[in-house]
Amino acid sequence: MKKFLSSAEQGQDAQLIDRFGRQLNYLRVSVTDKCDLRCSYCMPKGFNGFEEPENWLSFAEIERVVAAFGRMGVGRVRLTGGEPLLRRNLPQLVQSLASHPEIRDISLSTNATQLHKHADALYQAGVSRINVSLDSLDKACMENITGRDSFASIMAGLQAGKRAGFKPIKLNMVVMGGVNEHEVKRMAEFCFNEGFILRLIEAMPMGSTGQNSQYRDIGPIRDELVKQFDLVPVAEELGGGPARYWSSRDGQGTIGFISPISQHFCATCNRVRLAVDGTLYMCLGQDEKFELRPLLRAGISDQELEQAIREAIELKPERHEFTTQKHKIIRFMSQTGG
Numbered sequence: 001m002k003k004f005l006s007s008a009e010q011g012q013d014a015q016l017i018d019r020f021g022r023q024l025n026y027l028r029v030s031v032t033d034k035c036d037l038r039c040s041y042c043m044p045k046g047f048n049g050f051e052e053p054e055n056w057l058s059f060a061e062i063e064r065v066v067a068a069f070g071r072m073g074v075g076r077v078r079l080t081g082g083e084p085l086l087r088r089n090l091p092q093l094v095q096s097l098a099s100h101p102e103i104r105d106i107s108l109s110t111n112a113t114q115l116h117k118h119a120d121a122l123y124q125a126g127v128s129r130i131n132v133s134l135d136s137l138d139k140a141c142m143e144n145i146t147g148r149d150s151f152a153s154i155m156a157g158l159q160a161g162k163r164a165g166f167k168p169i170k171l172n173m174v175v176m177g178g179v180n181e182h183e184v185k186r187m188a189e190f191c192f193n194e195g196f197i198l199r200l201i202e203a204m205p206m207g208s209t210g211q212n213s214q215y216r217d218i219g220p221i222r223d224e225l226v227k228q229f230d231l232v233p234v235a236e237e238l239g240g241g242p243a244r245y246w247s248s249r250d251g252q253g254t255i256g257f258i259s260p261i262s263q264h265f266c267a268t269c270n271r272v273r274l275a276v277d278g279t280l281y282m283c284l285g286q287d288e289k290f291e292l293r294p295l296l297r298a299g300i301s302d303q304e305l306e307q308a309i310r311e312a313i314e315l316k317p318e319r320h321e322f323t324t325q326k327h328k329i330i331r332f333m334s335q336t337g338g
């Protein structure tokens, strides 16, 4: 290992900056690779995640890694999965992360099927905002996409999320040709009425599922929505992610556009991902990774952990290559949490 100074010794210089000058301030933490749904673009039927519980990072191990990132300027943490609400006692983890003052934003990505049971506890523990996957308002279409009769439980989860106080609540819709693209306008109206922020996402070719995901360029869809809802671009930051936001001039609603394929945002990438087995993935669309679990279980010090993370960040690639087809990503999205 190269010799690094600890973050305390480095002061301001402790921040994590990669080889391309990008400052990292966002860590996505996957707390399980299991899920109760099988979204057609994400997780294949008959597959239930790779990792056995003994290979999962414990809450204490996750907290150590998050705290190390926090000392190096990473103040945003998003909990994800698989489906994060399948991980038992998640509010305990949230509470421990929230006790670190550097961690100023704790958010959650969920399919919301179990949210009605956990919304209040998660909010009380310190999750302030949530992003919920919802690809359709049609019960049969949702069953087709998610592989299960999931619509009613998701709706109940969304209402529980509202009551609990999460703000904002963003709805993530992966737009798929011939599947749900005709529902975009209806979904926008639903979100405007309910006070949710709609986000339209281009499907990425991750694993066999993502490769067959009926990708649609959301550019023309955005142009249509701009006319339909009289949208103007929003300058204000509405999270830490790659969405570009537009709001209706009357202030009634906001739509975010996430276009990793047609207009990628890698030049401003600010994040890495911690998988449930302790692997740090440097990029959603590349294979560079760094294994933290063996180091954590070998008893490394906090300073050595920071050094290891800095070495990992040196591996972060410039961008994905989803469109060049030079290299296919065989991981499913559920392994890294989106």
Ligand SMILES: Nc1nc2c(ncn2[C@@H]2O[C@H](COP(=O)(O)OP(=O)(O)OP(=O)(O)O)[C@@H](O)[C@H]2O)c(=O)[nH]1
Binding pocket: 078, 080, 107, 109, 131, 170, 172, 201, 238, 239, 240, 241, 242, 243, 258, 260, 269, 271, 284, 285, 320, 337, 338
């Ligand atoms: N290519 C690429 N896509 C990303 C990246 N981050 C998020 N996405 C896509 O955006 C989707 C939505 O992400 P969310 O989990 O809702 O989080 P977010 O939009 O980054 O979060 P906030 O802006 O903080 O609310 C993901 O499922 C991915 O499809 C990224 O770094 N690279």
Ligand SMILES: C[S@@+](CC[C@H](N)C(=O)[O-])C[C@H]1O[C@@H](n2cnc3c(N)ncnc32)[C@H](O)[C@@H]1O
Binding pocket: 035, 041, 042, 080, 081, 082, 083, 084, 109, 110, 111, 131, 132, 133, 172, 173, 174, 201, 202, 203, 204, 205, 206, 209, 210, 213, 333, 334, 336, 337, 338
């Ligand atoms: C992997 S899920 C994990 C969290 C939670 N289960 C959920 O669905 O929100 C996180 C996000 O990844 C997105 N996603 C999954 N597969 C994708 C793909 N192939 N392309 C683009 N986004 C994808 C989902 O739409 C979801 O918003």
Ligand code: SF4
Binding pocket: 035, 036, 037, 038, 039, 042, 043, 081, 082, 083, 110, 111, 133, 333, 334
């Ligand atoms: S997108 Fe989320 S809910 Fe759907 S299969 Fe993937 S992990 Fe599960």
Ligand code: SF4
Binding pocket: 264, 265, 266, 267, 269, 270, 271, 282, 283, 284, 285, 286, 317, 318, 319, 320
């Ligand atoms: S594809 Fe990789 S480099 Fe591009 S924004 Fe996503 S994680 Fe960052």
